[in-house]
Amino acid sequence: MSLGVLMLVHTAFDRAEEVARHWAKNGCPVIIHVDHAVPKETYDLFQSNLSDVTTILFCKRHRCEWGTWGLVAATQSAAELMLEQFDQVRHVYLSSGSCLPLRPVSELREYLDERPNVDFIESATTPDVPWTVGGLSEERFTLFFPFSWRERRFWFDKFVHLQRILGIKRRIPRGLVPHMGSQWWCLTRSTLINILKSPNRRSFDRYFKRVWIPDESYFQTLTRLYSTQVESRSLTLSKFDFQGKPHIFYDDHLQLLRRSDCFVARKIWPQANELYSKFLSDGAEAMPRQDPNPGKIDRIFSRALDRRVRGRPGLYMHSRYPNKSWQKGVTAERYFVFQGFSDLFEDFQVWLSQATNAQVHGHLFKPAKAEFADRQTSLNGAISNAPKLRDANPNAFLANLIWNTRGARQCFQFGPSDSQPIAKFIANDANARINVVTGAWAVPLFRSNKDFSLIRAKAARLQKIETEALRHMRAPTAKARIKIWSMAEFIEAPMEPLQAIVDEVGNKQPELMLTSPTMRSLDGFGQFLQKLKNEGMHPYLMGDFPVEAPTKSTAERSKPRKPYLVKK
Amino acid sequence: MGALSTYRLRLQRKRWRIRAFRKRRNLTPVSDRTEKIVSSDLIVVSTMRNERVRLPFFLQYYREMGIKHFLIIDNNSTDGTAEYLTAQPDVSLWSTNASYKRARFGMDWVNWILMRYCHGHWTLTVDPDEFFVYPFCDTRPLNALTDWLDASSIRTFSAMLLDMYPKGRIDEFTYESGQNPLDVACWFDAGNYTIQKNQRFGNLWIQGGPRARTFFKDDPQRAPALNKIPLVKWDRRYAYVSSTHHLLPRGLNLVYDEWGGEKASGLLLHTKFLSTFPEKAEEELKRRQHYAGSKEYKAYANGFADNPDLWCTWSERYMNWRQLEILGLMSKGNWA
Numbered sequence: 066m067s068l069g070v071l072m073l074v075h076t077a078f079d080r081a082e083e084v085a086r087h088w089a090k091n092g093c094p095v096i097i098h099v100d101h102a103v104p105k106e107t108y109d110l111f112q113s114n115l116s117d118v119t120t121i122l123f124c125k126r127h128r129c130e131w132g133t134w135g136l137v138a139a140t141q142s143a144a145e146l147m148l149e150q151f152d153q154v155r156h157v158y159l160s161s162g163s164c165l166p167l168r169p170v171s172e173l174r175e176y177l178d179e180r181p182n183v184d185f186i187e188s189a190t191t192p193d194v195p196w197t198v199g200g201l202s203e204e205r206f207t208l209f210f211p212f213s214w215r216e217r218r219f220w221f222d223k224f225v226h227l228q229r230i231l232g233i234k235r236r237i238p239r240g241l242v243p244h245m246g247s248q249w250w251c252l253t254r255s256t257l258i259n260i261l262k263s264p265n266r267r268s269f270d271r272y273f274k275r276v277w278i279p280d281e282s283y284f285q286t287l288t289r290l291y292s293t294q295v296e297s298r299s300l301t302l303s304k305f306d307f308q309g310k311p312h313i314f315y316d317d318h319l320q321l322l323r324r325s326d327c328f329v330a331r332k333i334w335p336q337a338n339e340l341y342s343k344f345l346s347d348g349a350e351a352m353p354r355q356d357p358n359p360g361k362i363d364r365i366f367s368r369a370l371d372r373r374v375r376g377r378p379g380l381y382m383h384s385r386y387p388n389k390s391w392q393k394g395v396t397a398e399r400y401f402v403f404q405g406f407s408d409l410f411e412d413f414q415v416w417l418s419q420a421t422n423a424q425v426h427g428h429l430f431k432p433a434k435a436e437f438a439d440r441q442t443s444l445n446g447a448i449s450n451a452p453k454l455r456d457a458n459p460n461a462f463l464a465n466l467i468w469n470t471r472g473a474r475q476c477f478q479f480g481p482s483d484s485q486p487i488a489k490f491i492a493n494d495a496n497a498r499i500n501v502v503t504g505a506w507a508v509p510l511f512r513s514n515k516d517f518s519l520i521r522a523k524a525a526r527l528q529k530i531e532t533e534a535l536r537h538m539r540a541p542t543a544k545a546r547i548k549i550w551s552m553a554e555f556i557e558a559p560m561e562p563l564q565a566i567v568d569e570v571g572n573k574q575p576e577l578m579l580t581s582p583t584m585r586s587l588d589g590f591g592q593f594l595q596k597l598k599n600e601g602m603h604p605y606l607m608g609d610f611p612v613e614a615p616t617k618s619t620a621e622r623s624k625p626r627k628p629y630l631v632k633k
Numbered sequence: 634m635g636a637l638s639t640y641r642l643r644l645q646r647k648r649w650r651i652r653a654f655r656k657r658r659n660l661t662p663v664s665d666r667t668e669k670i671v672s673s674d675l676i677v678v679s680t681m682r683n684e685r686v687r688l689p690f691f692l693q694y695y696r697e698m699g700i701k702h703f704l705i706i707d708n709n710s711t712d713g714t715a716e717y718l719t720a721q722p723d724v725s726l727w728s729t730n731a732s733y734k735r736a737r738f739g740m741d742w743v744n745w746i747l748m749r750y751c752h753g754h755w756t757l758t759v760d761p762d763e764f765f766v767y768p769f770c771d772t773r774p775l776n777a778l779t780d781w782l783d784a785s786s787i788r789t790f791s792a793m794l795l796d797m798y799p800k801g802r803i804d805e806f807t808y809e810s811g812q813n814p815l816d817v818a819c820w821f822d823a824g825n826y827t828i829q830k831n832q833r834f835g836n837l838w839i840q841g842g843p844r845a846r847t848f849f850k851d852d853p854q855r856a857p858a859l860n861k862i863p864l865v866k867w868d869r870r871y872a873y874v875s876s877t878h879h880l881l882p883r884g885l886n887l888v889y890d891e892w893g894g895e896k897a898s899g900l901l902l903h904t905k906f907l908s909t910f911p912e913k914a915e916e917e918l919k920r921r922q923h924y925a926g927s928k929e930y931k932a933y934a935n936g937f938a939d940n941p942d943l944w945c946t947w948s949e950r951y952m953n954w955r956q957l958e959i960l961g962l963m964s965k966g967n968w969a
Contacts, residue, residue, distance in 0.1 A: 306967050310784060317772035334777055365969050373967030376895040380961045381828050383793040383860055384898035386837055386889045446824025447843070447947040451850040454825075457840075461827035468961060469824040 068093045068174050069154035071143040073136065074162035075100035075129060077335035078111045081162035085121050087345045091170035093158075094120040094151045098139040101128040122146060132214055136248070136280035137273065144257055155181060158251045164301060164331040165314075165344050173300075173328045177251070184256050184292045187246030187299045188285040201225070205277040206243045207234045214277075238265070238272050244285040249301035249331065252288065259291035260284065302327035304366040307374055312366055316340055321365065324358040379468050379496070381461065395460075396467040396496045401476040401570055404534075405505030405552070408480065409584060416582035421570040423474035429466070430459065430483035445469035452484075459487040467496070474571055481506050481530035492537040497545035499538060500566060503531060504552040504607030508585055511593040521600045531606055553608030559584065638833070646881035649872040652737070653744035659731040660706060660742055664719045667704070667750050674701035675775055676756045678746055680739040682708040683916075684761040686909060688717055689811040691761045696723070698765070699774035700757065704750055706742045708733050725750075733922040737875075744872050751867040755779040758863050758877050759901065764815070765792060765863065766954050767899035768965040781968055782866070789880075790864035791888035792899040795821050795962060796842045797951065798906040798943040807908045814904035815951060821902075822846065823949040823960045826859065836860060836879035836886035843906075843943040848932040857929055861901055862888055897966030900957055906943060 070088045074081040074097055085095045097115075099108050108126075115121045124142040129135040140159060147157055156177045166173070177183075191202045201208075208228045212220040237243065252260075263269065269287065273279040288295060302325050304312040311332045314322060316339040322330055333340055376385045379397025401423070407413045418425040418438070427436030435450040437443070442450050446469030448462065449455075455462045467475060479491070491497045506527045510520050538547045550562065563581060591610040598604070670676065677700045684691075692703065703724045707715050718726045729742065736742050743758060755776075757765060767778050767790070782790060797818040799806050806817045826841035837860050845856035861877045865885065873880045880886065890896050910933075918930045949960070957963050 308785065312969060313781060313784070315769070315773050315777055317769065334780065336774070336777070369965065369967045369969035372895055372965060373890075373897075374894045376890065376893050376964075377961060378893075380895075382826070382889075382895075382898075382961055382964070383791045383828075383837055383839060384889045384896040384964050384966065385894065386828055386830065386891065387893045388891045441946070443846075443945050443947050445947055447822035447846065447945055447949075448825045449846045449850060451846070454845060454850050454853045457853040458827040458829070465824050465826070 067153060067155045068158060068170075068177060069147045069151055069156070070095045070158045070160055071140065071147060072097045072160055072162060072164075073100075073129065073139055073143075074098065074111075075103060077162055078107065080333070080335045080341065082111065082114055083341060083345055084160075084162070084165060085115060086118065087166065088170065089118045089120045092174075093170060094147065094154065095122070096143040096147045096150075097121065097123050098129075098143045099123065099126055100139075101126040101135075120151075122150060130213065130215075132278045132280075134274045134279055137283045140280070140284070141261060145261055148254065148257060148261070155254050156251055157254065157257055158300070158329070159249055160301065160329055161249070161331055163333050163335065164249070164329050165333045165340060166329050167302070167322055167325055167344055168328050176328070180296075182253060182255075183294045183296050184250070184252045184288055185296050185298065185300050186250035186252060186285060186288050188244040188288060188295060188297050189246055191243050191245055201277060202245070203243075204229075205245075205282065206237055208277070209233070209235065209275055210277045235272075235275065238268055240265075240290065241269070241272075241286055242289060243282060244289055245282050246285045246297070247299040247301065247303060248280040248284075249299050249303060249329075250284055250288075251300050252284065253292075256288055256292045260287045263287075263291075300328045302330040302362065303332070304362070306366075307370055312369075314340065319343060321362055325362055379464060379471075381464055381468075395490070395494045396464050397471045398467055398474075399496045399498060400467055400474070401566075402479050402491055402497055402499045403476065404479045404500065404531075405502030406500070407478045408505040408508045409502055409552070409555070410582035411585055413582050414478070416580065417476060417566075417570070420567050420580065421474075421476075423476045423570045424470065426475070426477040428480065428483050429463070429477045430455070430479060430485075430487055432482075432484055435462075436478075456484055456486075459484065460490045463487060463490065476570060481527040481534065485530060485534065488534040489537045492534075492540065492543040492545050492547070495544040498569065499545050499547045500562070501535070501538070501547070501549045502552050502555045503535065503549060504528075504604060505555075506531065507552075507594070507597075507604060507607060508587070508590070511587075511590055512585065517596070517600070521597060521602050524597055524604060525602045528602075528604060528606055535606075551606065551608030553610055556584070556587065642834075642881055642883060645874075646870075646872050649741075649744060649874065649881070650748065650870075653741045653748060653872065656731075656736050656741035657745045657749075659729045659736060660727040660745070661729065663707070663715060663726040663728050664724070666702075666723070666725045669723070670702050670750065670754075672753065673776075674754060675699055675779065676702050676704060676751055676754050678704045678743055678751065678756055678758045679761060680706040680708060680733075680743060681710070681714060681761050682733075683710045683712045683714060683913075685710070685712040685714045685717055686808065686810045687761045687814070688714065690813055692721065692724075693811075694764055695757075698770070699776050704746050706739065706746065708739065733920075738922075740873050740876065747867050747871070747873075748869045752869040754867055755782075756865055756867045758865070758873070762814070762904045762907075763794070763863075763901040764904065765899060765901055766957065766963070767792070768897060768954060768958065768963065768968055770899075770954055778968075779864075779866070787896075788866045788868075789862050789885045789888055790897070790899065792861055792863050792901045793826070793839060793962065794842075794859040794861050794903045795900045795957075796844055796859075796903045796905065796943075797821050798843055798948075800942075800944040800948070802942055803906050803910055804908050814907055815902060817908075818904045818906055819951045820944055820948040821951060823947075823962065831879070833883075834874065834879045834881070834886055835883045836862070837889055838878075846945075847943055848929075848935075855928065862886065863901060864899075895964040895966055897968045898963050899954075900963050902951070 070093050072095055088095045112123055124146045127135045127138045129139055144157060208225060212224055214221045273283045306312055313332050313334050314330055315334050316337050319339060414425050424438045426438045429435045434452050435455055437450055446465055448466055510524055591612045594604050594610050595612045677695050705718055705724055705726050707726060707728045709730050715728055718724045733739055798820050799818045800820055808817055822842045826839050829838045831838050838858055839860040840856040845853055849856035858878050863877050871880055914930050914933045918934055
């Protein structure tokens with residue numbers, strides 16, 4: 066009879082009855098408090114159902130609204146009755162109707178017998194803990210809270226705000242240092258007697274009646290005054306979500322709960338039949354003990370919290386649709402955009418996919434259709450290459466593509482001939498790595514044998530489009546990592562940027578490039594640009610190209626290139 | 634959102650409720666077992682026409698989930714749907730011969746049934762080819778979810794429509810009554826959905842999936858909407874606006890998180906594309922009772938003429954809800 070249990074019950078009476086009987090059968094007297102809001106018939110029925118057990122008693126009922134004094138008053142009444150009726154009780158365990166003992170009661174009793182003077186109560190000073198609902202920690206103890214947080218949230222917030230403005234501060238009774246913690250504790254008889262019979266009890270009670278959520282601070286604070294040995298942790302496993310409401314355990318948590326090293330868990334879903342039958346059965350003692358692994362429970366619930374608060378970056382779905390510009394990266398993973406490279410090199414895509422382990426697409430935003438890698442007509446997630454589907458929502462098209470292929474690095478080509486609305490999205494995405502050789506779009510024009518007036522018109526259009534795209538990339542809002550070379554600058558020394566690209570995209574072996582892509586012949590490109598100028602269309606994105614036939618050294622370099630490799 | 638537009642939405646909501654009230658005369662009770670409903674019951678509401686072959690599995694699926702009562706509106710079935718449903722102990726049946734189209738594609742009837750019988754109940758409004766999937770649905774009954782939603786002060790639960798299809802021609806596999814349609818139509822598109830926000834009602838407008846990819850690839854704006862809010866703790870002041878895509882008051886449409894987090898959500902596995910479909914599509918096309926001049930059914934008729942296979946290399950095979958969760962089609966949110 067060294068352990069007594071207080072139970073606060075307001076719903077699921079059949080389960081509360083089961084648990085109370087379990088405690089009583091294992092030699093623990095139980096004092097039950099039933100919320101005053103429970104109808105009399107329900108209460109009477111509950112009480113008469115348990116009348117056959119002499120060690121289960123009912124105490125005076127109080128109205129228990131969440132976050133109010135009623136819960137403390139209920140606990141006080143129950144504890145007083147316990148101390149008065151059962152002399153042998155040395156430890157008193159506070160639990161609720163939805164608590165479930167996870168380990169045999171005998172184990173708990175042995176555990177407490179070994180620690181006869183220890184008070185198990187989570188109790189921390191307010192500035193040191195982050196668990197605060199509604200942003201109130203210190204102020205719980207210094208402001209007034211006449212409005213219910215649950216029902217009159219608006220007035221609650223307004224009144225707190227007003228008091229902050231007016232600088233209202235309640236005086237904390239002398240000698241008290243506010244502590245907070247889980248309301249589920251296990252205290253020794255002597256500590257409880259000291260708290261309940263304290264000469265200052267009236268003034269303490271008067272003070273705590275006006276404190277917000279006193280059930281998380283009354284005993285936590287007063288224990289610090291009287292206890293000889295406080296162990297600041299709760300023996301009850303109880304996890305809270307981001308709204309400050311307890312997580313609920315279901316049948317599928319059985320294995321998890323068996324591996325917890327806590328003695329009691331809360332809150333159990335009343336219809337979790339398997340949990341109740343397994344943990345309350347007589348065979349519970351015989352249930353094979355497993356190595357405790359309480360960290361697993363922690364991980365599951367902190368992951369759930371993370372899912373709810375931060376979610377999976379780059380995912381757009383029917384229950385996650387972040388406001389524009391709210392997130393840092395608007396896509397799931399890093400990806401690479403190459404502008405001008407496939408114009409400048411004959412085999413850039415093939416080369417890049419061989420040199421790295423990335424998936425290299427062609428022009429995903431080509432007006433005719435999306436050019437997926439390996440000429441596929443659809444891609445991961447059943448994304449279609451149909452241009453109208455893509456252009457109906459290009460941002461979603463790209464975000465989906467990156468989300469569906471997560472784990473495999475994506476590269477694609479882009480250029481002024483492509484459908485442009487995506488340009489801004491890419492430039493503003495922190496996951497994008499953009500490499501641009503400006504003016505390279507002129508190379509295919511230069512090499513085509515079309516009517517020069519058509520070429521001129523097209524060059525003018527492409528130059529305008531690329532300038533606009535560059536404007537997005539140079540805007541202060543751009544979050545992508547962007548490298549821009551003018552074409553002249555790039556062909557001067559192409560190997561260095563190419564090596565950097567391979568390194569960044571991800572080499573198959575962390576070694577130097579063994580091959581390089583073949584650059585198209587640029588003989589006469591200078592004259593071509595001059596001809597455009599002569600026609601009144603001034604190309605400026607390429608940088609400066611000499612008009613004359615290239616000198617020997619540059620001519621060599623613009624010949625089909627041999628692998629030019631840096632040797633260590 | 635200004636006061637004026639808020640007031641306009643209020644008027645609109647009232648209009649739908651008045652319409653629903655007036656259209657109640659269309660409905661003739663065939664078997665009214667609504668007195669059996671007790672306060673904690675979960676209810677399914679459904680409108681159907683000639684769905685006899687699907688019903689055995691439909692009822693079984695939702696009974697196992699923990700649905701206690703079915704409120705069904707039968708729109709002029711000729712295949713024994715009404716007889717079958719009348720014999721079920723947990724079904725209340727109404728029949729109507731009135732125009733589906735003039736009842737706003739059945740929504741006036743549904744709104745009336747919801748208003749009259751579902752006040753204060755968690756209610757799932759689904760079609761007979763839609764199968765609701767939610768996080769932990771293999772281990773926890775539906776009332777575990779609704780209890781949790783109650784505790785979290787959440788009133789509506791989102792479930793996107795996920796089109797399921799067989800591999801190969803749709804008419805290749807015959808669907809037998811009582812069979813799980815997901816055995817036949819077990820493929821789906823995992824990640825080609827696009828989302829826009831409807832500023833007026835605050836809901837998301839989602840398109841995509843196999844229907845957009847095959848029937849609407851040249852006119853994607855007209856592809857059917859996939860966003861649905863089928864599970865609602867109903868209040869008689871609420872009204873569905875257009876199918877179960879969105880409802881009023883508009884706060885109920887906020888089933889998604891806007892700050893990067895994920896709210897808990899489920900899916901409606903849509904098993905429209907069974908062997909019964911081509912015939913049904915043809916009939917629906919003749920009746921001309923569907924949304925926007927039945928353009929959807931016209932597209933199906935054209936699409937199925939040349940290529941009746943919805944399957945593609947990247948189609949995903951359905952296994953369980955965890956797979957759907959990992960793919961990002963639904964979310965556990967903070968329910969663990």
